[in-house]
Amino acid sequence: MTPEQVQALIAAGLPDAQVTVSGQEGHFEAVVICESFAGLSRLKREQRVNATVRREITSGALHALSIRPMTPEEWAQKHPNA
Numbered sequence: 001m002t003p004e005q006v007q008a009l010i011a012a013g014l015p016d017a018q019v020t021v022s023g024q025e026g027h028f029e030a031v032v033i034c035e036s037f038a039g040l041s042r043l044k045r046e047q048r049v050n051a052t053v054r055r056e057i058t059s060g061a062l063h064a065l066s067i068r069p070m071t072p073e074e075w076a077q078k079h080p081n082a
Helices: 004-013 042-052 054-059 072-078
Strands: 017-024 027-034 064-070
Touching: 004 017, 004 027, 004 042, 017 054, 017 064, 027 042, 042 064
Parallel strands: 027 064
Antiparallel strands: 017 027
């Protein structure tokens, strides 16, 4: 899989999210910024993202996905100049 393919899967499953994926050879990192993460624990946020790529993980096409889930407000606090 490519980062673009992983990004497309996550974006399709979370259409209100901004998704950036980096990595290669089945090992990726996804930054997912989504308003609907508000009020959810980090675990629940990660579960929502993982659900979008579950089939690829199960098939072995996607070996590892590190997830950084944030609300737009959290992103703005961590990256004030972005």
